[in-house]
Amino acid sequence: MADILDEIKSMDLKASWLGDWEFEVFTPKDRLVSTLSYLKAKGFKAFMGLSCVDWIEEGNFELVYILQSYDLALETIVKTKIPRQRPVIESMGPLWKLCEVYEREMHEFFGIEFTGNPNLKPFFLENWLDIPPLRKDFDTLAFSEELFEFKEDETHGIESPKRIE
Amino acid sequence: MSEWTEIVDYFRGRSMWMLHYCTGCGAIELPPTMTSRWDMERFGITPMATPRQADILLITGYLAIKTLKRVVYTYEQMQAPKWVLGFGSCTINGGIYWDSYNVIERLDKYIPVDIYIAGCMPRPEAILDAFVKLKEMVQKGEAKGYEKYVKNYEWYKANQDKVLKRTSPVLKEIEKVTKIG
Numbered sequence: 001m002a003d004i005l006d007e008i009k010s011m012d013l014k015a016s017w018l019g020d021w022e023f024e025v026f027t028p029k030d031r032l033v034s035t036l037s038y039l040k041a042k043g044f045k046a047f048m049g050l051s052c053v054d055w056i057e058e059g060n061f062e063l064v065y066i067l068q069s070y071d072l073a074l075e076t077i078v079k080t081k082i083p084r085q086r087p088v089i090e091s092m093g094p095l096w097k098l099c100e101v102y103e104r105e106m107h108e109f110f111g112i113e114f115t116g117n118p119n120l121k122p123f124f125l126e127n128w129l130d131i132p133p134l135r136k137d138f139d140t141l142a143f144s145e146e147l148f149e150f151k152e153d154e155t156h157g158i159e160s161p162k163r164i165e
Numbered sequence: 166m167s168e169w170t171e172i173v174d175y176f177r178g179r180s181m182w183m184l185h186y187c188t189g190c191g192a193i194e195l196p197p198t199m200t201s202r203w204d205m206e207r208f209g210i211t212p213m214a215t216p217r218q219a220d221i222l223l224i225t226g227y228l229a230i231k232t233l234k235r236v237v238y239t240y241e242q243m244q245a246p247k248w249v250l251g252f253g254s255c256t257i258n259g260g261i262y263w264d265s266y267n268v269i270e271r272l273d274k275y276i277p278v279d280i281y282i283a284g285c286m287p288r289p290e291a292i293l294d295a296f297v298k299l300k301e302m303v304q305k306g307e308a309k310g311y312e313k314y315v316k317n318y319e320w321y322k323a324n325q326d327k328v329l330k331r332t333s334p335v336l337k338e339i340e341k342v343t344k345i346g
Contacts, residue, residue, distance in 0.1 A: 125267070126231050130334045133266045139336065141264040147328060147335045148270040150263060 004042060004072075011038075024077040029089060032080045036065060036095055043069040044076055047095075050102035052110050056136040059084045061110060065092070082112070091117035109134040170306065177220075177246060178304035181296075184219035185212040186239060189226020191252040191286045198289040208296050216242040221299070224278075226286065227255035227268045233275060234329050240276050245311045248303070250295055251281045260285060274324045277310035 005023055008015045013035065014026040027035040044067035053062040058081075065078040082089050091114040092099040103114040108123045111132040122128065131138050144150055187195065198205050199212065213219040216239045228236060240249070251272050254260035262268035272278055279302065282295045302308040314321060 124231075126234070127329070127331055129331055130336055138266070140266045143266045143335050144259075144264050144270065147331075148259070149274075150259060150270040 004074075011035075018077070021073060022075045022077070024079060027078060027080050029080050029082050032063075032078070033090055033092075033095075035078060036067075036092060039067055039076060039078070040095060043071050044074070046070065047092075047098055048075075050092075050099060050106060052106050052112065052134075054084070054110065054134070054136045055081075056084070061087050061112060063089065063106075063112075087112040088115060089113075090115055093117055108132065111135065174306045175304050178300040179209050181210050181220045181248075181300070181303075182213035182218060183210050183221040183223060184216055184239070184243070185214055186216075187223070187225045188228055188232050188236070189252075189255060191223070191225025194252075194286050194289055194292060195223070195225065198292050203289040203293060205293060205296060208293070208300065210296055216240075217244060219243055220247055222247065222249045223252060224249065224256050224272055225252045227260065227262050228272065229267050230269065230328055231267075233269055233325070237276065237325055237329075240314075246303075246308075247311050248279045248299060248308050249276055249310055250299065251278045252284075252287055252292075253282065254285045257281055257283075269328065275321065275328070277313045277321075279308045279310045 005015055005017065008025055013031070015023055017023045025035060025039075046068040048066040048068050050066070051064045053064065055062060060081040061084055062079055062081050065080075066075065067078065068075045080089075087110070089112065091103055093103070093114075093116060100114075100117050100119060103112075103117050104120055104123050106112050107114060107117075107120045108125060108128075109132050114120065125133070130143065133140070133143075197203055205211075210221070216222075220243075222236075222240055222243060224236065240247070249272075251257065255262060255268070256272040256278070259265070259268060259270035263270065269275065280295050280299055282291050284291055287295075299308060
């Protein structure tokens with residue numbers, strides 16, 4: 001199975017093994033579609049999920065696509081970074097229809113635009129008017145204090161736990 | 166306070182129907198409470214499928230804003246007399262979700278709560294203890310949460326609307342934050 005990694009490296013992409021059955025690939029934003037369709041053609045037909053990491057100091061969002069191959073018994077994690085200021089990227093709907101659902105979630109929680117996805121309506125949140133809540137610059141404690149009026153005295157004398165930043 | 170009320174309260178305490186509606190993680194404590202090991206039916210409490218025929222509403226854990234809306238609908242559909250039991254720390258002060266953006270902190274701001282059960286989550290013994298305590302309170306005519314709701318309806322409604330019917334962003338300093346493209 002090592003040859004698939006060599007092949008990816010020969011395409012001028014960073015890739016490394018994470019374990020016996022898993023490797024990660026870093027790809028620039030403009031080569032994401034070609035990388036994913038290459039991997040799909042190589043046997044990674046199953047799209048397992050899409051998530052996002054907010055690297056606020058760098059000013060980037062990192063999109064993480066997880067694919068699996070049942071034939072090769074391998075998993076791959078494809079990572080790409082997009083700027084935080086105007087997060088726009090193509091929808092992977094043409095490759096995996098399922099991806100559109102994950103994109104809808106990422107749109108709601110991080111505010112990322114997926115061009116070509118027709119269904120970016122609100123998903124889990126109801127009547128949400130603030131900035132997307134999983135961005136690191138969204139202050140959940142201030143939001144909670146303001147909306148739910150949480151006060152220290154409501155802890156009945158018990159000190160509230162320290163927040164992990 | 167006539168003798169009739171006392172008699173009615175006595176019988177009310179002996180036949181309580183619990184609405185089969187669960188939120189959060191406390192739901193997992195109810196199957197053992199219902200089934201043969203702890204068997205809550207020996208106290209005259211059984212599940213009921215519809216809110217209109219139920220007497221007890223269990224709030225079994227954290228309430229997201231979305232769930233709160235359904236809980237308020239459900240509570241208002243139930244016919245008086247009705248009682249609410251709050252399970253665990255999430256209904257008391259938010260529990261581990263105390264700084265979460267979508268989980269309410271105090272349940273009794275939105276609907277009146279008759280008994281809170283401490284724990285995260287309370288064991289079936291604690292739940293049965295609460296049922297026995299509720300039965301005593303009902304028989305003495307002390308559990309009057311539903312009357313409190315009618316008397317202070319505006320206050321409860323204002324609290325509910327503040328969370329459920331937001332018309333502007335909660336955090337005012339939105340300009341400071343990056344605009345979405």
